[in-house]
Amino acid sequence: VKEYILLFVSAALVNNVILARFLGLCSFMGVTTRVDTAVGMGMATTFVITVSSMIDWAVEMYLLQPYGLGYLRTVTFILVIAAAVQFTEMTVKKVSPTLFQMLGIYLPLITTNCAVLGVALLLVEGHMNFIASACFAFASSIGYSLVMVIFAGLRERLALAEVPRLFAGPPVGFLTASLLALAFMGFSGMSTQ
Amino acid sequence: MDMKVHLDCSAGNLVEANARIVAFDREGAWLEPEPGTSCGSCASAAACGAKGLGSQASRLEGRRFRLAVPADLAIGDRVVVGMPEKALVKAAFTAYGLPLAGLLTAGILGQSVGLEQPLVLAASLGGLGGGLMLARLIAARLTRHGDTAPRFLRRADAGIAPLQRRPSP
Numbered sequence: 001v002k003e004y005i006l007l008f009v010s011a012a013l014v015n016n017v018i019l020a021r022f023l024g025l026c027s028f029m030g031v032t033t034r035v036d037t038a039v040g041m042g043m044a045t046t047f048v049i050t051v052s053s054m055i056d057w058a059v060e061m062y063l064l065q066p067y068g069l070g071y072l073r074t075v076t077f078i079l080v081i082a083a084a085v086q087f088t089e090m091t092v093k094k095v096s097p098t099l100f101q102m103l104g105i106y107l108p109l110i111t112t113n114c115a116v117l118g119v120a121l122l123l124v125e126g127h128m129n130f131i132a133s134a135c136f137a138f139a140s141s142i143g144y145s146l147v148m149v150i151f152a153g154l155r156e157r158l159a160l161a162e163v164p165r166l167f168a169g170p171p172v173g174f175l176t177a178s179l180l181a182l183a184f185m186g187f188s189g190m191s192t193q
Numbered sequence: 194m195d196m197k198v199h200l201d202c203s204a205g206n207l208v209e210a211n212a213r214i215v216a217f218d219r220e221g222a223w224l225e226p227e228p229g230t231s232c233g234s235c236a237s238a239a240a241c242g243a244k245g246l247g248s249q250a251s252r253l254e255g256r257r258f259r260l261a262v263p264a265d266l267a268i269g270d271r272v273v274v275g276m277p278e279k280a281l282v283k284a285a286f287t288a289y290g291l292p293l294a295g296l297l298t299a300g301i302l303g304q305s306v307g308l309e310q311p312l313v314l315a316a317s318l319g320g321l322g323g324g325l326m327l328a329r330l331i332a333a334r335l336t337r338h339g340d341t342a343p344r345f346l347r348r349a350d351a352g353i354a355p356l357q358r359r360p361s362p
Contacts, residue, residue, distance in 0.1 A: 036208045036281050043285035047293055051321070054296070058314055092288050095325055096332030099288045099341065101226075101258050130313050131304040138297060 004135050011136050012143035014188055017115045019147055019181040021122075024115030028148065029173060033159075038152035042145025044088070046138070048110045049119050052077075052084035053137030056120040057130055077120045085110055115144055151180060207275035211349050214262065214270050221261040224274065262345050271349035280341050287331050295324025 017023050024045075031041045056077050064070055093100040110116060119140045123133045154176050163172050212224035262272060299320025303313040335341050 034208075036278050039282055040285050043289045047289035050293055050296065054314070054317060061310075091292075091325060095288065095329045096336065099284045099332050099335075129304075130310050130317070131300050134297060134300055134317065138293065 004132070007132060007135055008139040008142075009187075011139035012146065013184065015140075016143045016147060016184055016187075017119065017140050018144055019177075019184040020188075021118065023118040024113050024144060027113055027115075028151065028177070029170065032148055032152040032155055035149060035152045035156060038148040039145075042141075042148045045110055045113065045115070046141035046145055048081070048084055048088055049116050049141035049144070050134060050138045051088070052081045052116060053120050053123055054130075054134055055080050055084060057123060057128075057133045060124055073121070073124065074117070077117055081110075081116050081120070115140075147180070147184075151177065154180070206278045207344075207346070208278055208281055209273050209275045209346065210343075211271055212258075212260075212274050214266055214268050214272065215257065216268065218259075221259050222266065223257050224260055224262075224272065225257050227271070258343065260343060260345055266348070273346045273349050274343040275346045276341070276343050280335075283335065284332075284341050287328050287335065291328040291331065292321050292324035295320035295322075295327065299323070 015021060018025065018028050027041060027045075032038050059076060059080060060073070064073055064076065069076075089100070119137050122140075123136060126133075126136065128136060155173060158172055158176065167175070211227040213227060214222045215225045216223040260274065266272065296317050297320070300313055300317035303316035308316065332341075
């Protein structure tokens, strides 16, 4: 259990996908103008990262490695991610058309989110077993969602603050992101996994 | 057309969005949401591949919904609809959180009883299916109680958006 807790803390906080690995910056800046959109995007991304990483693990273990097809890894993983997003859309629509209307807008953005591919490729490097892979992917995506919501909250406040004209908008957003990254550096040293 | 409009602004913070009336039927108006700021409307929309993957959610026709609106509105009018923030979080948790919880719980249980890796994978998929079924039940209950239904708030500003306005000669 301790091993999994360390893995979770490491993936979510110490090696945060956005602030330590600098993945998913497009959605980080684009979808964090409001907290509610950040929550919706975060939850959708969490689901897709976990499910696609699980499938990617199976594809890597039972197809790419045994047949020496490692050079097809990136292409295969992109295909799996696109399929996972389509599966998620179809499933959510089937489970509840109302929820699909509310949440479906975030799903097309995930297909091109490099954080999803990044997490899958990190799993391959980590040589983990299935559950460790699923926990790592889940924790990474929780870290992604956490940072999205924190940053959206900060940007909502920044929108009301008096900012010099040249810094208004994205520039002050990037400055805030850098301060947030510095704050997250405080977690480094907690876990080295 | 005599339609009863329920205006309820007592539910705390509301998430607002613009929609356009595209049709009327006996039970109300059909509205089509306007593309949000998140995708397809930024300066890089033409070069961005986010919308080009045949995603169902990117097609606005697929996201039409029915709503009771005041009788003086007509097809083409833009309105502002709202939904409580809590409803969005609840919906996100139901749609994504429950299946994920099922997936991870079943996988961890399978691992803890010493199953082989392919069986752990199968157990996780079973947990995902179970979570989806539970999500379906809860989503049906939310829909039945009207928790996730959008509400008509007001008519959106009439006129053309500033960027689309023609320059005066």
